[in-house]
Amino acid sequence: MNKIEYRAKGNWNEVKGKMKQGYGDLTDDDLTYEEGKQDEWLGKLQQxxxxxKHEVKEWIDSL
Structure with missing residues (x-):
């Protein structure tokens, strides 16, 4: 399990809050994580x- 998957299962509400603080235009729909669809989700955030993609991953890991 990588860091993003771990965070999605663990303290996701806290991470989502930090992500919204960092980028106010992110919506709940943008931050809906579905297990097994990490690449698709990261692509959506990347856009x-x-x-x-590596910048998005590093940012999430730093939260």
Whole structure:
């Protein structure tokens, strides 16, 4: 299990709050994580934030 999957199962509400603070235009729909669809979800965030996939992963891991 990678860090993003761990966070999605663990303290996800806390992480979502931090993500919304960092990028106010993120919606609950943007932050809905479905197990097994990590790449699709990261791609959606990547588009919304205008960042590379590795940048999105690093940002989430840093929260």
């Amino acid at each position: 919304k934030l205008g960042k590379a």
